[in-house]
Amino acid sequence: MRRLLAGTLGILSAVGGFVDIGDLVAASQAGARFGMAHAWVLLLGVVGICAYAEMAGRIAAVSGRAVFDLVRERLGARVALLNLLASYLVTVLTLAAELGGVALALRLATGVPYLVWVPVAGLAVWLVLWRMRFQLMERVFGLAGLALVVFAVALWWLPTDWAELGRGVLRPGDGGQGWGAYWFVAVALFASTVSPYEVFFFSSGAVEERWSAADLAAARSGVLIGFPVGGFLALALIATATVVLHPAGVSVTSLDQVATPVVVAFGAVGLAVAAIGFFAVTFGAALETGLSAAYAAAQYFGWQWGKRVRPREAARFHTVLLVSVLLGVLVLLTTVDPVTLTEYMLVVSAVVLPLTYLPILVVANDRTYLGDRVNGRWLNLLGAVFLLVIVAASVAAVPLAITTGLGR
Template identity: 55%
Template sequence: MKKLFAVALGILTAIGGFVDIGDLVTNAVVGARYGMGLAWVVVAGIIGICVYADMSGRVAAVSGRATFEIIRERLGPRTGLANLSASFLINLLTLTAEIGGIALALQLASGVAPGMWIPVAAFAVWIVIWRTKFSIMENVAGLLGLCLIVFAVALFLLGPDWGTLGDQAIRPWSAGSPDLSYWYYAVALFGAAMTPYEVFFFSSGAVEEGWTKKDLGTERLNVFVGFPLGGLLSLSIAGCAAVVLLPLGVDVTSLSQLVMPVAEAGGRLALAFVIVGILAATFGAALETTLSSGYTLAQFFGWSWGKFRRPRQAARFHLSMIICLLVGIGVLATGVDPVMVTEVSVVFSAVALPLTYYPILVVANDPEYMGDKVNGRVRNGFAVVFLVVIMVAALAAIPLMILTGMGS
């Protein structure tokens, strides 16, 4: 039972990272446009995030310090500041999207316009971070997020032609050469899978939990169960859209369209489950991104940080999170579409990936911090391959966004 609850950190990170508002929308969009033709990107994202999250968690467990704290010390303040600037701005953009996602989920449940729910969502995130223990937060949000399994159940109930779906996944270009929009969404999916805040939250959460070398088994369990689970849910979302929305020519622009396949397959009960799952996933992601905002700033500037410390003991850490939530409310108060904010955030996440993951690779190979737990040849081989992929995605993201008009 103890090991079952130990994996909750990975489940929360996976549900709030792989299946946040960005992944929900992007997978539904690509499923409705390309069927399972971009499943290979999700698989690549699963492997990539597992490689780097494992390094990040191992660094925290071995050194007892969060990744961002060591990055500044190991690579110097200039490189650390570049990493901080890119990661923090992307994190803030993602936090804004997640608050909007909570509001959209509450709109699905109540029929009340999302504008009314935005301040409620932000206040709820703040009160949970302020008053709730880390272990309770991760267990409740992660386990409720598992309601999104209803997408996998719905996919089976829809009775698809599995041969067709498999052919789309295995031979994505069998119908002809992919257009630029295809590659734009490939980059967006990859950015959504490897969003920087995931590793910052994961390593900082390991410090919050007090992991040591004895907990490396728990760390691997979190990574290699939690993240693949999130990836399987992502593929199920795309599959549902491919079966129901693709034949109808539906262009997904809202959460109501996203849940159509689930409602068609399982009726009101399934719809209730999916709404709970979406609310939990977006709320979990909002918790992660809010905490990650405080973590990155506090760790870079050397402030006292952590949920295990009272607000008066880590005042700047908690104040920075409040300010980030207020900024998110302010942006959404302009009337900007949360779905549009989400699409922009995943693309810019891809741009920031090298600044996040290269320093992690450097630290994971430094015996001063890692001792005998430095990366081996196999780990380094995978990490270098994915670092090249990350750099290609980062370089291609903005040009593809401009040339395709954000995939339109």
């Protein structure tokens, strides 16, 4: 049973990182514009996030404390404060984008303008965060997000040239749109797969579920189940966009266009299933980002935190939750386009990635907290190589965004 619970936590974490509004946009844009040329980015992201999520889960299971809780203690208040400010900014922007995704999914299902749904989405997210138990929350929204498997089914149903898809994976190119745009989309897609809040949520969720050193096998199974599932769903988004949108020269600018491949394959039924999947993954990611913002603040300041704690006993934690959701709603009520907001959010996310992943690697090698459960040689090598990739993406994000006009 604990292995099953760990798996659902991994699925919810992966939904928030691989198939939230960021990846719905980034993956579909990549497929529509460049075919399968960015499949390698997903593979890289899956391997890297599995390595760091395993570290974060192990830290929580062995020490009984979440990663951000240890960052301040291990690296000092000033470094941790910089980490907190950067991660909170990105997390709130991501929360706003996810709430926009929920509103767009509801507009897709009802035809009612998305701005009408924004405050409704914000209220619903806050109510779930306030009242629903953590395990029920992760099961409902993590598993409901698997409705996006309809994109994989559509890929089999459509007249797909599998040999051509394979050639696109093995021989990536710029598709005549320029290497600057190609690399900008690669950085954006990479940032969407390794979102800064993702490992913090996974680690804090492990504490919420009271993992111990005896649960390390369950923790690893959660990582190895959930994150590859998220990567598979994102790959299906790229592949279906390659088959349907790329030949037509369509550039994805709305959630309606993301759903086009399943509509072509299955008509109204496909649209309904896709809308359910869009709602589940964006709502689940909104829950994840809202919690991550409150987790980080509470752990930095040493407040009582967690959904297992009664709201009156963790009042400051729940206040940060509420304020974060309100800020997300206010950002959207400026009428900023959620898809455009998502593109900017991915750039900012890429910039702050090193501030998230370097502390995890440091703590995962500290015997003070982990004893003989510290990283082994091969995991450290993988973590270091992946960290170099993260730094490269962070350095390249802003120049690529400026020179290519956000990849356009």
